[in-house]
Amino acid sequence: MCAKHRVMTVSPPEHDTKPVLGLFANEAEFRDHLASHLDLVAASLTLLQTEYGLDNPNGTGGRIDILARDAFDHVICIEIKRSDNSARSTLNELGKYVTLLVERDRVPKEMIRCIVVSTHWSELLLPLSYFAYASGVDVTALHAVVEGDAIILRPVALKPLQFLPQLSPDMDLIRFEAADPRQRYADFIVARAVQMPFVRLALFLFAAKPTLPEGRPAFPMVVCVWRVPDGLHERIEAVTGKKIGSHFPYAAPGWEPEADAKDWIGDVPHEDLPEFAHAWTHGTPEKLQSLDTHYTLDRVIRVGDWPRIEAINDDARLLKAALAVSPLGGSGRANRNSYRVIVSPTVATSWAMAVEGFLDFIAFEPRWLAAARTYLEQLVGANISVELHAFDKKHFLYAVHQARFHPDAMLGYFEIVCRAGDTVFNGLHGYYTWDGSTCPDDAEAAVYRTYGDEARAMFAIWSAVDVERYEIANAIHGFIPVIDWLDETGTLNAGRPAFRHTLQDFVRANPDYCAQISAVLGRCGELPTDSSA
Numbered sequence: 001m002c003a004k005h006r007v008m009t010v011s012p013p014e015h016d017t018k019p020v021l022g023l024f025a026n027e028a029e030f031r032d033h034l035a036s037h038l039d040l041v042a043a044s045l046t047l048l049q050t051e052y053g054l055d056n057p058n059g060t061g062g063r064i065d066i067l068a069r070d071a072f073d074h075v076i077c078i079e080i081k082r083s084d085n086s087a088r089s090t091l092n093e094l095g096k097y098v099t100l101l102v103e104r105d106r107v108p109k110e111m112i113r114c115i116v117v118s119t120h121w122s123e124l125l126l127p128l129s130y131f132a133y134a135s136g137v138d139v140t141a142l143h144a145v146v147e148g149d150a151i152i153l154r155p156v157a158l159k160p161l162q163f164l165p166q167l168s169p170d171m172d173l174i175r176f177e178a179a180d181p182r183q184r185y186a187d188f189i190v191a192r193a194v195q196m197p198f199v200r201l202a203l204f205l206f207a208a209k210p211t212l213p214e215g216r217p218a219f220p221m222v223v224c225v226w227r228v229p230d231g232l233h234e235r236i237e238a239v240t241g242k243k244i245g246s247h248f249p250y251a252a253p254g255w256e257p258e259a260d261a262k263d264w265i266g267d268v269p270h271e272d273l274p275e276f277a278h279a280w281t282h283g284t285p286e287k288l289q290s291l292d293t294h295y296t297l298d299r300v301i302r303v304g305d306w307p308r309i310e311a312i313n314d315d316a317r318l319l320k321a322a323l324a325v326s327p328l329g330g331s332g333r334a335n336r337n338s339y340r341v342i343v344s345p346t347v348a349t350s351w352a353m354a355v356e357g358f359l360d361f362i363a364f365e366p367r368w369l370a371a372a373r374t375y376l377e378q379l380v381g382a383n384i385s386v387e388l389h390a391f392d393k394k395h396f397l398y399a400v401h402q403a404r405f406h407p408d409a410m411l412g413y414f415e416i417v418c419r420a421g422d423t424v425f426n427g428l429h430g431y432y433t434w435d436g437s438t439c440p441d442d443a444e445a446a447v448y449r450t451y452g453d454e455a456r457a458m459f460a461i462w463s464a465v466d467v468e469r470y471e472i473a474n475a476i477h478g479f480i481p482v483i484d485w486l487d488e489t490g491t492l493n494a495g496r497p498a499f500r501h502t503l504q505d506f507v508r509a510n511p512d513y514c515a516q517i518s519a520v521l522g523r524c525g526e527l528p529t530d531s532s533a
Helices: 027-036 084-103 125-135 179-195 230-240 256-265 275-279 285-293 315-323 348-361 366-377 396-403 443-451 454-462 472-476 503-509 511-524
Strands: 005-008 046-054 062-069 075-081 112-118 138-147 150-156 171-176 200-208 219-225 280-283 295-304 338-343 385-391 413-420 423-434 479-486 492-494
Touching: 027 046, 027 062, 027 075, 046 084, 062 084, 075 084, 084 112, 084 125, 112 125, 125 138, 171 179, 171 275, 171 285, 179 200, 179 219, 179 256, 179 275, 179 295, 200 315, 219 256, 219 285, 219 315, 230 256, 275 280, 280 285, 285 295, 285 315, 295 315, 338 348, 348 366, 348 385, 366 413, 366 423, 366 479, 396 443, 396 472, 396 503, 396 511, 423 503, 443 454, 443 472, 443 511, 454 511, 472 479, 503 511
Parallel strands: 075 112, 112 138
Antiparallel strands: 005 150, 046 062, 062 075, 138 150, 171 219, 171 280, 200 219, 200 295, 338 385, 385 413, 413 423, 423 479, 479 492
């Protein structure tokens, strides 16, 4: 940052105020004054030219108000503005100058500095901050004011734009038995959140489908919170009366301010709502996704810092973000079970993020990863839509247990589906196939080899934070990764090996062994058979 600089000037005659700072008739006069007093702008600047012309062979050129050089040989572009109305043109000009200096004058981007001097900053600050972030050049903002007989250029701090995940992975899942306590809890949150109006929450209220098994709570609710800007953390502490981070340990490290705010807002006294205590559990994208089998989204209650007019974040978009099935939703943690997104290779930014997230998701299976990466590299820039879909069932033995009761139980897989319009014309599919013969003799030994013992197996299966992989279970049961592809003729081609046998084939061929798997896993507690679990 530049220190503030002063220069003595002659005060204008009384009743003869000029439009720029009361001292100059126009921006040109102000520009010429600064060009003669570059020490106001920064130390050790050498004037190269005012109104420096840049020809543009592909369109309209431009003129840099003041072109200078510093002691380190940086090229300095100084732009003078005197109103908020010129904010958009300022950024257009700066972007043009940087591009032309690089392409025409062959100046490395890293050797360009942009300095904007303006008398007004309310409309210019945010777009200039984004320009600094996106362009990669050094940008300085200076606020021109007059104090007494001196012109002062005060440094203006650019906004620290953090393009970080916006939705906290720390959720609350409350399974209410009845509608009334759920509504009372929602009303409590809405009323209490008034004390933290800068916090953004969403309450997802679900309704039971006819398929809901008897005995399950019919009125679940999920509470989500979005990122709180850094400058507001002290206000959270002022309301809660505690330092952020005092509730260690946290389910989502790095999201302590959001967790503290959400937990305080939702901290309903037991005597007011006793139903809450036994209905609450920690929520995750995976638990939220599991609700889809027996529940449908009824409504979303938006609480706190939401735009007064909301045309972007409808209920479906908010739910998609909370499910975290792709990085494009803005969640702070990816769904560990599912990945799904439809994206176009023509939009480079979202394509790159979607592909990177997809490849990370299937990286546990090296053969799939290599094939998918090679396939996707061929699609870059293609004017098509591509669906990237994957499912990670990392617990083979639990899948065996589920498949004994449900024919739709499955193992992990991935799909890449290419469409031109509504027509599917190409694709890649990776999944596991059984070799048709392999089955261990001892179910307990298989569990122990995979997890260590049945207690560790139960912890791993139920854990939302376990990052270990258990593909060894696939291998010792004769399940191997395979890849099929759909070609332009609509023909499905099978990769090697040629055989294909499903998880259900394995269960039908080895019923006694599979029953033993269920018995060993069940020693530490009942495991649900629902394939959505």
